[in-house]
Amino acid sequence: MIDQTIVDLSRLQFAATAMYHFIFVPLTLGLSFMMAIMESVYVMTGRPIWRQMTLFWGTLFGINFAMGVATGIVMEFQFGMNWAYYSHYVGDVFGAPLAIEGLMAFFLEATFVGLFFFGWDRLSKVGHLTVTWLVALGANFSALWILIANGWMQNPVGSRFNPDTMRMEITDFIAVIFNPVAQAKFVHTVSAGYVTGAVFVLGISALFLLQGRHRELARRSMVVAASFGLASALSVVVLGDESGYVATEHQKMKIAAMEAMYHTEPAPAGLTLFAIPNADGEPSFEVRLPWVLGLITTRSLDMELPGITELVEHAATRIQNGLVAYQALADIRANPDDQTARTVFEETSQDLGYALLLKRYREDVENATGEEIALAAFDTVPDVWPLFWSFRIMVAIGLFYIGFFALWFWKASRHRLEDNRAMLWTAVATLPLPWVAVEVGWIVAEYGRQPWVVEGVLPTFYAASDLRFWDLVISLSFFMIVYTVLLGIMAWLMVRVVRAGPSDKPVFAIDDEPAIIPAPAPPPAAPRTPTPEFAK
Known part of the structure; x- marks a missing residue:
């Protein structure tokens, strides 16, 4: 039988490390493109203030990028540590986009980050600008392949x-890449990152303006942030609508739970x-906008x-159909040449995962x-009210930032910052x-998505490794301590950079001028020995 405590601890560890990691990802995405925009203006105008802006925000980007790499590597290791059966069951599919992300995107990003910091005085202006844009594209390619893997789940x-x-x-690997859920998640996620960078x-x-420091840099940075942020905030809402529409097609239970819609x-x-639940968990008081949900999620009347x-x-029906697939699979395992069992399995295999939900209650399903x-059918319902309020917090913040950036864009256009x-x-x-907003x-x-680790295919409880309780407690505690320390280090470094303000030289600049080493002093002359009297 499944030890639910082990599953819950494994889920908690992955959730905690993922949410820590996601503190750094949105800012990396947002700052990378804003740096590229600022340096583009510098190359076009030749004005030193834009180079100074790129250097300042690039330094903050570098700190955040390093912490993102440090916290992200651990997440992939957990697939082998805490989710061994998941890796075995779907590794042939899930591992492909992760491998491409490492080879095509992460190495590209990491290589050009080094050139960004060390190449200011060694590359031409256009060459360094190309490097900066490649850093931004690499960051977004990295997010793309991660979200293709997640979209498949x-x-x-x-x-x-x-x-x-x-x-x-x-x-069909092309279908995996162009999965509509993955594409919707990608554009929505990166747009949220752009908003984070602009904010x-x-x-x-x-x-800086409140402190009366670095006014020229601050005013120009605010103009870029207001323009970039307004476009990004509008994109988040529009692309979020697309995510809702796609989820309506493929994850109907998620939509119903987000809306606390029991019937x-x-x-x-x-x-x-707004809604208040009663003792049974169903809404007892609601404030509603007629027609809006149907128009957003189905785009029809x-x-x-x-x-x-x-x-x-409907889930109960699929479980019963999945039991037919489960029995046909057992027959195939007993006799691989049983063509009748293979035919039955092909017709019902899409519901095999629903039969696995019964593993929580008995081995002989x-x-x-x-x-x-x-x-088991009721287990397909995720916790309703955490989803209900998380969704509304996210939407409220998104709508707030549309108005926020619109006002700052207007003030920037009137030079009234x-x-x-x-x-x-x-x-x-x-x-x-x-x-x-990004965490909720x-x-x-x-x-x-719960109770699925892969929607309709593999239940979360069935994907976890067979670990001991104290192994998970110790590893979870260790990760939380290390990640908290890393977060504190990042905050301390960023505060130091902000207090120090912008500089005209890169943080990691290498002086191209050869060091002038003073010539060694000549050795002192040896004392002269007096000529003996007999030699005169």
């Missing part, structure tokens, strides 16, 4: 289960702004959104009772909000 296209190897295998630049620049409503369904109750009933099937100290303080005070967005995307 949300919508496992281009693959099939091979009953002879007992593993998932790729059948960071705007907030630090506002702090199917007449089309088009209304959007719940007549398509219904199924509720949680109806989706649980083919003998499952009706009560156990009902329990310093006329309102209250707004400058607001820009500083709202610095943490993008990280709140991660909760919506990943927590909302």
